[in-house]
Amino acid sequence: MILELFFVFLLTFLIELIVYFIFIRERKLKIVYYCFLINLFTWPLANIFYVIFQQFYLIEFFVIFIEGFLILLLFKLKWEKAIIISLISNMITAGLSFFF
Amino acid sequence: MIKQMLVICIILISLVSFASADIIREGYRGIHITNHIQNLEDFPDYVFISYGQINPAMCPIKIIDPPGREDTGQVEIYYKHCSPSIYAIPKDKFNGTELISLNTKKVLNEQGIIDYVSNEEIISYLNSVGAIEVIKKIQTYTEVPIASTEKERDYFYTIDLNQVKEIPDNKKVVRNSLVYIFAGVSILALIGIITAIIFSVKKRK
Numbered sequence: 695m696i697l698e699l700f701f702v703f704l705l706t707f708l709i710e711l712i713v714y715f716i717f718i719r720e721r722k723l724k725i726v727y728y729c730f731l732i733n734l735f736t737w738p739l740a741n742i743f744y745v746i747f748q749q750f751y752l753i754e755f756f757v758i759f760i761e762g763f764l765i766l767l768l769f770k771l772k773w774e775k776a777i778i779i780s781l782i783s784n785m786i787t788a789g790l791s792f793f794f
Numbered sequence: 795m796i797k798q799m800l801v802i803c804i805i806l807i808s809l810v811s812f813a814s815a816d817i818i819r820e821g822y823r824g825i826h827i828t829n830h831i832q833n834l835e836d837f838p839d840y841v842f843i844s845y846g847q848i849n850p851a852m853c854p855i856k857i858i859d860p861p862g863r864e865d866t867g868q869v870e871i872y873y874k875h876c877s878p879s880i881y882a883i884p885k886d887k888f889n890g891t892e893l894i895s896l897n898t899k900k901v902l903n904e905q906g907i908i909d910y911v912s913n914e915e916i917i918s919y920l921n922s923v924g925a926i927e928v929i930k931k932i933q934t935y936t937e938v939p940i941a942s943t944e945k946e947r948d949y950f951y952t953i954d955l956n957q958v959k960e961i962p963d964n965k966k967v968v969r970n971s972l973v974y975i976f977a978g979v980s981i982l983a984l985i986g987i988i989t990a991i992i993f994s995v996k997k998r999k
Contacts (some may be wrong), residue, residue, distance in 0.1 A: 698940070731986045731987050732983075732987070734980070735980050735987060738975075738976035741976060742976050742977065744939060745938075745939055748939070768987065768990060768994075791821075
């Protein structure tokens with residue numbers, strides 16, 4: 695089970711990383727590090743809250759908002775761009791969760 | 795030809811639906827629920843049994859704490875679709891061999907097919923020996939989200955012969971340490987994020 699969870703986290707991280715690479719013009723290593731930190735913060739919390747509240751869409755909404763806010767702070771982007779990056783990356787990962 | 799194909803389709807569909815009944819939903823995992831009866835010793839004149847309500851082949855009759863086993867008041871685990879009820883049978887009317895033999899007994903049913911004894915016949919037998927239903931439809935299995943911290947559940951019942959219980963008096967959830975690991979990882983990541991923000995602010999100054 696731990697391995698399965700680790701795989702799901704890794705997949706989420708890699709997908710979001712691709713989106714970050716497409717939209718953010720920064721040093722690659724910096725993008726990888728910040729993307730990892732952001733995912734490491736939101737992914738376990740989202741799982742805990744999902745277990746407690748079972749509200750997938752509501753939790754995804756908060757994840758998009760929090761990740762957008764963190765992207766804004768860490769990469770110093772405009773808030774609209776930060777939210778769009780967060781929205782796209784989370785929509786892809788959330789969408790994939792229905793198929794896998 | 796069409797009729798034959800229709801029959802084959804029906805058989806296939808029923809096989810598929812039967813197979814999927816055993817599959818755990820995507821993103822979920824199964825956990826066992828152990829049911830405990832806490833005051834069995836208050837009823838020395840009764841033998842307690844569990845029966846799963848569907849039919850004895852799938853959800854057999856089981857004696858709770860049979861002779862030779864330590865008194866635990868623990869109901870044995872059933873197949874996930876069984877919802878066993880607990881019955882108290884007066885000791886003077888209890889015939890263990892006869893009761894347990896109903897699990898494997900085969901009879902000629904209404905359609906003329908040799909089959910296991912039906913649920914109705916079991917209930918009728920239980921009524922004939924004065925069985926009293928004390929707990930209705932207990933759960934021995936449930937599914938939780940894959941990331942759930944729940945490892946297993948324990949339900950506790952205190953029985954009363956004049957009352958049919960439907961919900962446990964107490965519930966205990968045994969959790970694994972995943973929730974603490976998740977929370978710890980999140981906190982560490984948050985510390986990393988705050989450090990990165992402070993570092994970048996200082997750098998700008």
